[in-house]
Amino acid sequence: MKLELGVNREFSEPLLELKHVTKYYHGAAPALEDINFSVAEGEFISVIGPSGAGKSTLLRCINRMIEATSGEISFDGVLISKLKKRDLRKLRTRIGMIFQHYNLVDKLSVIENVLHGRLGYKSTLAGVMGRYSPEEKLQAMRIIDLLGLHDQVYKRCDQLSGGQKQRVGIARALIQDPKLILCDEPIASLDPNSAKIIMDHLRDVSAQMGITVIVNLHQVSVALKYSDRIIGVNQGKIVFDGSPSALTAEKIAEIYGSESNDLMVELGERYAI
């Protein structure tokens, strides 16, 4: 499997490519500095690093929720940095996004939240009125079933548990029919059981549907378990980019700097079990 992906990466056009991407907020230090990497279709990539390293910024530069200061990003053969508003909307329909705090409309039902994933394809009027085709509704139901939410379809989202909310988040991304899903700390607010369910779903999304997944993670152990490839970020720079097996203790220390001691203890415990 991994070998195949390696071959893919060399021969076919990458799905996503970042070249010299740099982001300055107001401060003097860049949040991202000269980021370069490319992603092949179907890869499952984890981005790890201490908080404030620039993981969220990196993810949001890809779908231009945050504008990079300089550099080039191309997705599926399109140079996204140059896109006008209309085309940017069209591009975003092919990139799903999942958030730490789920970012659902809590007052609306599960099915309504899931169908929000279709808004990018809609005219102003149809979207404003919330008019969805029978096929879209059917597809929403299929995805909801797939994520084990069939008993929650008409429940308001503020009545769901965190794990259920995140599954609604995944369903909303899936109904977009995306080629890529970006996940910003999808399990950081969840208990270990729900976290495992969410990570398993993300792995299925990647393995069975062939959707590329990039996920920001706090937990190195989770990144090691699920990823084809890990990117380590520290102070806005990529300090590691390779397979999980190449992520040695020294590399982890380099990624996490002073935080790494606690981390190694935590990792040691997990491996011991």
Next chain:
Amino acid sequence: MQSDIFAKRKKDSLIFFFLLILLTVGSVVITQYDVSKGFTSLLKAFIWGGSNFYPDGKSLTILPDVLRKLWDTILMSIAATTVATVFATLLALVGSRTTRMNRLFSLVARGIASLFRNIPLVAWAMVLMLAFSQSSITGYLALFLGSFGFLTRAFIETIDEVSNDSVEALSATGASYFHIIFQSVLPSSLPQMISWILFMIDTNIRDATLVGLLTGTGIGFSFDLYYKSFNFHAASLVVILIVITVILIEMVSNTIRRVIM
């Protein structure tokens, strides 16, 4: 460190009470307000009210007329609120950090809201009277402008605090500005907004009475008329009806609130 904080708290409250006493004494001295006389006249007022200010059988004959005026006043308050709601929603969308199209418009919108909210209702009524003289349009516009400012401010805060996250999610799916407004911002904010609207109707019915005194319309005018012609029984009936109405309206809004929240 801990004990420092407690000592500081204690000092703060001492300073606060000292300032309060200083302010009270200061203003009593400056205005030459006789505190004991104030309290005794309050008592006298109650005694007078008890012996004169109650509805008698004869005053009930004015009931149909007063009820019609009351009904007019309620409708005017509701109409002022609903129309203000429409304009306030639009301005709040421009003003809110979450939904603004650009920073300058947002600043202007917030400025307008603050300005309108900080002008007292009575001042609006007086200014409007110059233009429209004593008429119901004056009262209506005064209520409308006050509600407009207040609701805009309240809606801006509601939108700001309620819908940030889902707005981000929907823009990331490729949804357009209007999709986001109608599918995320309004559904998220609606219960809170309705609660503010109910509060505003409530307030406007109370205020309409006061404005009516100035503009010579509605229930306020009825009260003024009977009071100035020394028909205290009738005037008291008006007051009682106003109080009952306000309580009823408040009960209705509380019920609605419970259902929607």
